[in-house]
Amino acid sequence: MDSSGQKPSLGHYSVWFFAILVLLFLAAPVLIIAIISFNDSRILSFPPQSVSLRWFSRVLNDPDWIAALWVSLQVAAMTTVCATTIGFFAALALVRGNLKRKMAIYGFILTPMIVPNIIVAIAFYMAFARLGASGSMVAMAIGHAILALPLTVIILTASLQGLDERYERAALSLGASQWQTMRMVTLPLALPGLISAALFAFLTSFDELLISLFLAGINRQTLTVRVWNSLSMEVEPSIAAVSTLLIVMTVIILLVNAVFQRHPN
Numbered sequence: 495m496d497s498s499g500q501k502p503s504l505g506h507y508s509v510w511f512f513a514i515l516v517l518l519f520l521a522a523p524v525l526i527i528a529i530i531s532f533n534d535s536r537i538l539s540f541p542p543q544s545v546s547l548r549w550f551s552r553v554l555n556d557p558d559w560i561a562a563l564w565v566s567l568q569v570a571a572m573t574t575v576c577a578t579t580i581g582f583f584a585a586l587a588l589v590r591g592n593l594k595r596k597m598a599i600y601g602f603i604l605t606p607m608i609v610p611n612i613i614v615a616i617a618f619y620m621a622f623a624r625l626g627a628s629g630s631m632v633a634m635a636i637g638h639a640i641l642a643l644p645l646t647v648i649i650l651t652a653s654l655q656g657l658d659e660r661y662e663r664a665a666l667s668l669g670a671s672q673w674q675t676m677r678m679v680t681l682p683l684a685l686p687g688l689i690s691a692a693l694f695a696f697l698t699s700f701d702e703l704l705i706s707l708f709l710a711g712i713n714r715q716t717l718t719v720r721v722w723n724s725l726s727m728e729v730e731p732s733i734a735a736v737s738t739l740l741i742v743m744t745v746i747i748l749l750v751n752a753v754f755q756r757h758p759n
Contacts (some may be wrong), residue, residue: 581646629711653687
C-alpha cells in the first residue's frame with residue numbers, strides 16, 4: 495500500500511516496469527564496457543572467456559596513461575576553480591543584483607550549452623593559435639571553463655534563489671560590509687550549491703574530448719585524447735579498462751555529491 499493507504503494499481507506497476515527498462519537500456523553500454531574491461535583476451539569480446547585484471551594493471555603501470563591522467567587532473571582542477579568562481583559571482587549578480595535584461599544575460603551565459611561543441615572547439619583553436627598558446631594546459635582549462643560555466647551558473651542560481659535574503663539584510667543592518675556579508679553569510683549558506691557546481695565542473699572538464707582534441711599539444715594530452723588516439727591506432731581492452739576507471743570515478747563523484755546534498759553539515 496502507498497502513503498495514502500490505497501493499494502497500488504496496475505498502472506503504477508507498469509510505470510515502474512517501463513522506467514526500469516529504460517534505465518537498463520541506457521546503462522547497458524556502460525555495463526558491457528565494464529564487463530569487457532575484465533576480459534583476459536587481447537581483443538574486445540563479449541562475453542569474456544576468462545576474467546583478469548591484466549588490462550587495469552597495464553594502464554596503471556603505463557607512463558603514457560599516467561601522464562595523460564595527470565594532465566586531465568590538472569586541467570580539471572584549474573577549470574573547477576575558474577568556472578566555479580566566475581559562476582558564483584555571475585549567479586550572485588543575476589539573483590541579487592538589479593540588472594536590466596537579466597534573461598538576456600542569462601541566455602548569453604547559457605550559449606555554450608546550445609552551440610555545438612565542435613564549433614566552440616574550432617573557435618578556441620583559431621584564437622589560441624593566433625596567441626601561440628595552443629597546446630598549453632591553460633588554454634585547455636579556459637576552453638573547458640567556458641563549457642562548464644553554464645552548468646555552474648544554473649546550479650548556483652538555483653542555490654542562491656533558495657536562500658533567505660533576510661539573513662544578508664540582517665548582517666548589513668548590523669554593520670557588515672557587502673564583502674563581509676558575502677564571505678560570512680552568503681558563502682556558507684550557498685556551500686552545498688558551490689560544492690555541486692565544483693563537482694560538475696570537474697566532471698565536465700575531465701570528460702571533455704573535442705576542445706581537448708583541438709587544443710592539446712603533442713606532449714600534453716588529456717586522458718580522453720589519449721583514449722581517442724589509442725582507438726585510432728589499435729583497439730585493445732586497455733581502452734575498456736580506462737573507460738571503466740572513468741565510469742567509476744564519475745559514479746563516486748556523483749555519490750559524494752548526493753551524500754553531501756542530503757547531509758550538508
